[in-house]
Amino acid sequence: MTYSFSLTVNGATRAVEIEDPRVTLLDLLRERLALTGTKKGCDRGQCGACTVLVDGRRVNACLILAVTLDGAEIETIEGVADGNRPHPVQEAFIAHDGFQCGFCTPGQIMSAIGLLREGETGEDRERIREGMSGNLCRCAAYAGITEAVAAAQRALAAGDRRRA
Amino acid sequence: MNLFEYIRPASLDEAVAAGSEPGAAYLAAGTNLLDLMKTGAARPARLVDVTRLPGLDRIELLADGGARIGAMVRNAELARDRGFARSYPAVAEALLSGASPQIRNAATLGGNLMQRTRCAYFFDPASNCGRRDPGAGCDARAGLNHAHAILGWSDACLATHPSDLCVALVALDASLEIVGPAGRRVIPLEELHRLPGDAPSRETALEAGELIVALRLPPEAAAVRAHSRYLKLRERTSFAFALVSAAAGLEIADGRIRRARLALGGVAAKPWRARAAEEALEGALAGPLAFAEAAALALADARPSGDNAYKIELARRLVLRALERAAAGTPERIPALPASVLADTGATAHA
Numbered sequence: 179m180t181y182s183f184s185l186t187v188n189g190a191t192r193a194v195e196i197e198d199p200r201v202t203l204l205d206l207l208r209e210r211l212a213l214t215g216t217k218k219g220c221d222r223g224q225c226g227a228c229t230v231l232v233d234g235r236r237v238n239a240c241l242i243l244a245v246t247l248d249g250a251e252i253e254t255i256e257g258v259a260d261g262n263r264p265h266p267v268q269e270a271f272i273a274h275d276g277f278q279c280g281f282c283t284p285g286q287i288m289s290a291i292g293l294l295r296e297g298e299t300g301e302d303r304e305r306i307r308e309g310m311s312g313n314l315c316r317c318a319a320y321a322g323i324t325e326a327v328a329a330a331q332r333a334l335a336a337g338d339r340r341r342a
Numbered sequence: 343m344n345l346f347e348y349i350r351p352a353s354l355d356e357a358v359a360a361g362s363e364p365g366a367a368y369l370a371a372g373t374n375l376l377d378l379m380k381t382g383a384a385r386p387a388r389l390v391d392v393t394r395l396p397g398l399d400r401i402e403l404l405a406d407g408g409a410r411i412g413a414m415v416r417n418a419e420l421a422r423d424r425g426f427a428r429s430y431p432a433v434a435e436a437l438l439s440g441a442s443p444q445i446r447n448a449a450t451l452g453g454n455l456m457q458r459t460r461c462a463y464f465f466d467p468a469s470n471c472g473r474r475d476p477g478a479g480c481d482a483r484a485g486l487n488h489a490h491a492i493l494g495w496s497d498a499c500l501a502t503h504p505s506d507l508c509v510a511l512v513a514l515d516a517s518l519e520i521v522g523p524a525g526r527r528v529i530p531l532e533e534l535h536r537l538p539g540d541a542p543s544r545e546t547a548l549e550a551g552e553l554i555v556a557l558r559l560p561p562e563a564a565a566v567r568a569h570s571r572y573l574k575l576r577e578r579t580s581f582a583f584a585l586v587s588a589a590a591g592l593e594i595a596d597g598r599i600r601r602a603r604l605a606l607g608g609v610a611a612k613p614w615r616a617r618a619a620e621e622a623l624e625g626a627l628a629g630p631l632a633f634a635e636a637a638a639l640a641l642a643d644a645r646p647s648g649d650n651a652y653k654i655e656l657a658r659r660l661v662l663r664a665l666e667r668a669a670a671g672t673p674e675r676i677p678a679l680p681a682s683v684l685a686d687t688g689a690t691a692h693a
């Protein structure tokens with residue numbers, strides 16, 4: 179049986195045909211749509227490396243079947259920059275050393291964008307840490323990540339509302 | 343993962359018809375079911391996607407003071423609903439202490455209630471597990487069981503039910519609306535999960551094809567809202583399942599407890615309502631004596647099922663704290679670390 183559906187990825191509509199319903203959103207992005215920015219860590223919902231936004235909410239792409247997403251809007255790390263201008267959260271991660279090896283970083287950034295949209299932490303470091311607890315970092319860049327999210331929050335509050 | 347057929351029914355009737363076929367499983371967000379399919383512990387022949395069924399995604403605060411919540415409401419959405427969180431703060435705190443923000447954004451109410459145990463042997467098809475395969479025995483008996491049950495377990499199975507949400511809901515006398523091949527019925531949530539006895543694979547009271555469509559909270563559940571807490575002890579500060587947890591709700595007038603609600607999590611194959619403790623609390627002065635007696639009563643029947651005698655004392659102390667914190671009053675805002683015992687002591691959770 180063939181499953182046909184369409185979804186929007188970073189603003190572009192993509193028609194998808196798959197023979198096998200076992201394909202997760204993560205594998206669809208990486209293996210079929212050549213969007214390898216989204217990473218596979220655990221593949222079990224435990225690390226957050228695969229975080230993307232589905233209909234505006236941050237979720238783990240490894241635990242969603244692609245076939246369930248007919249009509250959904252997906253945002254991945256490839257879509258957050260404004261041309262050559264990085265997203266404010268990306269800029270904040272660079273400014274505050276929010277990464278070392280970089281493997282968890284796309285997931286951290288997508289999670290941070292989701293967290294800022296949820297709008298519940300402000301610059302409260304403890305709330306930011308808890309709000310980012312679904313993203314593990316093997317390099318333990320947590321201190322930088324927390325400061326980066328707080329800085330991005332500050333930038334947004336100061337009016338840098340570009341696409342966040 | 344085994345190959346399966348995927349279908350997305352348009353109506354409740356179609357869903358129940360498809361879900362009643364042998365080998366069928368309902369698929370909500372999939373955060374538990376897909377996980378189990380990846381290890382091979384679950385092998386459904388057909389997935390019936392119920393996330394788009396009409397009318398199951400509403401949060402209704404009823405005129406009589408109760409609430410009705412559709413089974414497809416996402417965990418994060420329910421926790422964030424201001425009106426809901428005001429009436430049932432311990433439920434919101436329990437929700438926010440579960441899993442991660444990403445998982446809570448996806449996970450549904452129905453899926454959370456119906457999630458399976460986290461016993462490692464249950465997840466691993468190479469292990470013997472009578473909950474997964476009837477009659478297969480139980481590798482946890484002589485294996486890693488430090489997090490297993492201390493109440494209601496049997497020689498056949500020592501697993502615990504992992505949901506945080508269920509604990510707060512059982513304390514508040516929630517009930518479930520269920521639709522199945524034989525029609526619609528309502529059962530107390532407390533009767534959903536079964537103790538293992540000698541048939542651990544019969545995990546819930548649902549019959550084949552039955553679908554949870556909504557959760558109801560009675561008007562009395564809001565009576566304890568001024569004194570409600572959910573506390574959870576885990577092996578790390580956040581994003582971990584409960585070793586033990588407790589939901590406590592008190593209605594206090596002139597220093598006396600008029601109404602008490604208490605349930606424990608992480609201790610049994612079902613969320614554990616502590617009725618004897620509630621009875622001891624009702625009518626007593628809200629204070630250390632009554633709380634200590636209630637905590638002792640809540641664990642009176644507990645016994646270790648393996649390397650977990652420590653959980654009995656841990657749970658007793660946690661119940662005591664949950665009652666103390668509840669008596670001190672529901673916090674204005676859910677703490678930065680929901681359900682953490684570190685949250686409102688001034689201690690820094692992250693060094």
Ligand SMILES: Cc1cc2nc3c(=O)[nH]c(=O)nc-3n(C[C@H](O)[C@H](O)[C@H](O)COP(=O)(O)OP(=O)(O)OC[C@H]3O[C@@H](n4cnc5c(N)ncnc54)[C@H](O)[C@@H]3O)c2cc1C
Nearest residue numbers: 370371372373374375440441450452453454456505506554
């Ligand atoms: C890494 C990780 C950490 C987690 N930590 C926690 C935690 O700390 N606390 C906690 O409480 N939970 C935790 N969870 C579990 C999580 O809450 C559940 O996976 C989630 O709630 C399941 O909801 P779902 O919609 O994804 O269900 P699904 O995975 O789609 O379904 C789960 C089960 O319920 C059945 N089902 C679904 N909906 C219905 C319905 N309406 N009627 C009848 N049957 C139905 C399905 O057939 C399936 O068997 C964690 C999960 C992960 C992966």
Ligand code: SF4
Nearest residue numbers: 461463471480499500
């Ligand atoms: S404790 Fe229960 S779930 Fe775990 S291996 Fe034994 S029978 Fe299976």
Ligand code: FES
Nearest residue numbers: 219220221226240
């Ligand atoms: S790869 Fe999805 S959470 Fe780890």
Ligand code: FES
Nearest residue numbers: 278280315316317
């Ligand atoms: S930067 Fe290396 S895993 Fe996070």
